[in-house]
């Protein structure tokens with residue numbers, strides 16, 4: 228550990244004491260601990276992470292590393308219970324002198340940034356744009372020059388200058404490398420200058436060189452005065468050497484906590500010396516991984532270990548790994564390392580008590596640095612700038628996304644052209660009565676179905692939203708409004724272009740006002756169907772099920788309008804009430820038929836009979852109530868649009884956590900920023 232001066236005066240500490248996380252009995256079935264109804268995911272951990280230092284959290288898969296990080300960052304789900312204490316001890320200037328005071332405070336989401344296992348970006352943006360939008364969202368109060376400085380500084384720190392103008396990449400764009408993505412993820416998180424940076428599996432999926440660069444960048448962040456805690460899997464020797472401190476966990480319990488170099492000595496003193504040729508981090512993991520016995524046996528059987536390795540492995544474990552683990556846990560508890568950590572925390576507690584005594588009037592909650600106070604205040608009042616940033620970002624993303632913008636424009640025009648040529652100059656014969664209904668029904672069906680093409684785009688946006696929402700940078704309503712605004716130019720363009728092509732080819736009711744109504748009606752139908760697809764994306768995050776759900780919902784919406792049965796004649800249960808009322812296609816088709824047929828006259832089916840008015844057909848063939856104008860149908864579409872956008876705000880708010888097979892790749896366990904407190 229560093230000197231006391233560094234910890235208590237020069238820097239800050241994140242302290243955890245007797246930290247346990249348990250899972251309620253109904254959440255894990257019969258896997259209790261010794262028959263009790265509580266499963267310990269993390270069990271009685273005590274320690275501290277210091278500023279200017281980088282700490283590695285290592286342990287076998289399922290040992291509780293992520294749970295520990297979640298507990299530190301206050302991101303545990305309601306499914307688990309936490310006991311113990313996590314507090315942030317920060318030093319701040321006392322008056323005008325150089326003397327510093329220390330203060331303790333509960334950890335809040337403003338202090339901690341959490342980098343999850345998955346990199347969540349909008350793939351069409353470049354590295355610099357991503358950082359720029361990130362900075363504008365996280366630090367809305369800063370001027371352009373200040374923002375530019377922050378962005379340049381972050382790129383320099385994370386070694387991203389080379390790829391600053393490279394697109395991140397998505398399904399159709401080749402982009403930056405895996406290592407650069409990881410560094411960008413970290414870069415985005417450090418924009419807001421959090422005091423603590425927690426990273427879950429910072430180097431997973433990277434090769435040794437990329438891992439080295441990522442950890443080196445993290446080490447530089449730590450040296451700048453931050454507390455960096457990072458879980459890591461199988462680091463190479465070179466990567467391991469970059470860490471200052473190590474917390475080794477097995478089955479939720481600490482096997483070792485202290486300086487990295489001390490671990491080799493601790494294992495040797497405990498009777499499990501590291502063979503000189505073997506990587507120390509590998510050696511530690513082999514000693515404490517419950518499945519290592521089986522792995523060793525399998526390796527022996529397949530003879531994939533050479534003699535030296537076999538001898539080392541056999542020598543390493545005189546019993547089973549379970550015994551080794553238990554021995555190490557016991558040895559650690561009585562070791563000088565555990566004692567040092569406890570002593571350090573006790574010293575800090577004493578210093579804090581002293582400070583409190585000296586300065587009784589000031590409550591601990593007041594302990595926030597001036598800078599953060601300033602940023603927090605600005606963030607509250609800068610929703611407008613965040614709204615503009617989000618709108619700008621979404622518009623850019625939409626324009627560049629091949630699927631959302633360009634492919635859809637192409638298909639809309641194609642649908643308009645093909646329907647237009649098929650039903651060219653539809654006329655007013657008796658056959659045209661039903662043909663007009665069919666054109667409306669099918670055309671709306673096809674056009675609206677194209678909204679599903681925007682699903683991948685929405686899924687990307689939702690992921691980005693969730694990550695940023697967890698940081699508390701902006702609210703759902705601001706986001707939903709900005710998304711609607713950015714989609715406006717596209718929807719207006721598509722409804723006017725494809726609407727006009729189709730209208731003029733089919734030759735619906737002549738007149739500009741009728742064409743205008745057709746385009747407005749089309750605009751609302753596309754907007755509502757898009758909002759509906761967006762709601763689906765917010766509820767189901769896995770692309771395939773989301774696609775299935777979106778198709779299902781769209782088809783259901785289309786049914787009442789394409790079956791050619793007058794709406795009042797539909798079966799009352801489900802189809803008439805409520806479906807025909809909440810189906811945007813039903814309102815759209817109804818309004819359009821009124822727009823097209825009212826005022827026209829059609830030939831009778833029986834030759835020689837007088838012509839029939841459009842109004843008569845609408846009332847008797849289509850069962851419409853003409854007391855209501857075609858504008859009421861547009862008003863209904865407007866209400867549906869509003870309703871879907873409001874539903875979207877609510878689903879985004881309440882559905883932070885999604886139960887899908889991709890759950891683990893979402894920000895861990897759907898967490899909302901909370902304050903960590905003693906249970």
Ligand SMILES: Nc1ncnc2c1ncn2[C@@H]1O[C@H](COP(=O)(O)OP(=O)(O)OP(=O)(O)O)[C@@H](O)[C@H]1O
Nearest residue numbers: 250254268286287288289290291292293294295306
């Ligand atoms: N909400 C939960 N419900 C049920 N079990 C849980 C929950 N959270 C964690 N666990 C269990 O707790 C244990 C520790 O999980 P955790 O994700 O913290 O491990 P880990 O060390 O991060 O694993 P990995 O390295 O594989 O990511 C695992 O056995 C996991 O299945």
